[in-house]
Amino acid sequence: MGELLKVERLQIAFRGDQGETISVEDVSFAIQPGETMAIVGESGCGKSVTSLAIMGLLGASGSIKRGYISFLDTNLTAASEQQLRKMRGSQVSMIFQEPMTSLNPVMPIGRQIEEALRLHLKSSRKEARQSAIDMLRKVGIPRPETIAKAYPHMLSGGMRQRVMIAIALICQPKLLIADEPTTALDVTIQAQIIELMQTLQAENGTAILLVTHDLGVVAAMADHVAVMYAGQIVEAADVYTLFRSPRHPYTQGLMNSIPRLDAISGGRAPAIPGQVPSLHEMPTGCRFHPRCPYAEASCRELQPELMETGDRHRVRCWLTETSEADQIAVHRDTRQKVAL
């Protein structure tokens, strides 16, 4: 089976008051048909910019400086705006964090779903209306005939996100990009939306690119994971490997700093010291070295490459080359034992 989406050595820059800033550097990954790939990282790490680049939505100030994105063997970086328009909504669609801001407040919900069908599949008004109602039922909206006539402000946050999913999936796209799809929702509603996305994915074979900061959501949904830090992928692996044996100190730090429900209360969370560097003052060498507990002289000077350490597991860290990576793993184990 060929790759559905391939991103290769992508570099994205934005023009601003202070000249050009590189916000994504050397990002490569691929998504197979039907699988869920997650990009996880903190704010400003470049995860959303990467997903916008796939949709061709970088805007006037952003541009792809190097690398390419191919979707179904079409090079999107060279595609015209017209080609991209045809693809968006029909082949690739996107849902965002805050459904209220991406729905049209003065158009009934049903019509917003019909729009995509009429535009891409040239359906008749009647067909489109029926499909929209069917889709609303599929995403778990009660009384779909009535709700189709409602306006976005009349619905709860969870319902709006269901409507967004209905709009995104109505043309049965091959790829759904979900940028923090559950972050604005209550945790009980989040669980419902995750379940819904998984059911629809199983039915239609849609691949999902999940962009999130929430490792819990990643653990619940993803097949593969790429961890981004300061514009770069620092580690990528299948979800089980990543959670069982994270090898990059940043990934390990992230995993350790999730407050765990099985830990004893009143304890302390192992925080990662310091903060994410600004795009204007990127550290030399490894971008994580100022916050890394294991940093050595070489980390301060030379930038590590994303290296394959076997079985689709890639790590951008000098220490993985030597046996010290194992020491880190041992270190982490003892730390966890202490925490328990």
Place this chain on the structure above:
Amino acid sequence: MNETVSFLDREPAIEHKPLMQIERLSTHYPLRSALFSRRAGSVKAVDDVSLTLYEGETVGLVGESGCGKSTLGRTIIRLEPAHSGRIRFEGDDITHYTPKQLIPARMRMQMIFQDPYGSLNPRMRIGDMLAEPLLVHRLASRKDVRREVDRLLGLVGLPASAGNRYPHEFSGGQRQRIGIARALSFRPKLLVCDEPVSALDVSIQAQILNLLQDLQQELKLTYLFIAHGIGAVKQISTRVAVMYLGKIVELADTEELFRKPRHPYTQLLLNAYPPPDPALRRERARVILHGDVPSPANPPSGCRFHTRCPYAEQRCRIEEPLLTENRHAVACHYPLE
């Protein structure tokens, strides 16, 4: 009622005094029909809630959005008017204090907000912002105010040089530190923390939680910690109260609540958090809380949770369960064993 309670099993010797007693408190918001602005009933955002905060403890308050947890936090420090009930702070009934009477009590109960940026004046240097209230309330003289500001910045782990900078120059985590420094300037006893870490990145959340824990030890603070992120609540709280549609439905020691939730809502709420482990995803898929929270303007009859409760019976639809008065309090006719 037992006035002093030892709530820390690890330190049984310490007896704790009640700092704030909330008795049968209700907060209502009027509902108006849009066109003619007539009163059309009211939303009972907080409905008949009783809770005591003991000195030095942290009570976590959890629940879905709209459950009234923030309103409760705002009402007890008198940012919202109480509809009925009583708020006693350090033994004084402050429920009906005039704004002037409130000033000394207000200094001793402060609030930390979710988005510190929204509450910082963008045109004021941090140092001036921290100095202003100290001067207004004569807590420091012009001569000493600089030293006091430096002390506050030091408390929250910021360098003294931060005082010369403006809010936009700081990251989210640092701004939250500034928000905490400002709350501490009056040397308060009680801090109401309303979602203090939910807007922050995961790695920064841990830093702020650790800071709050250190400050509590050092300054003998009492926290009401309002959050929807259950992991943070678990880490920082000594006791946890679960709210649903304006009511406390369960209140227990943190360990106990997480190990043995007795209210079906608590159980389903805890279950909704995806565990950070892909190996557990199948296990969890079975029980999901369905439906949305009903409108607080028109809450269901009987037990308010009965519309979403998998165990609801006839009695739950009719009779409202009361919160029991034991150590592990639960408001349910058929609590889980």
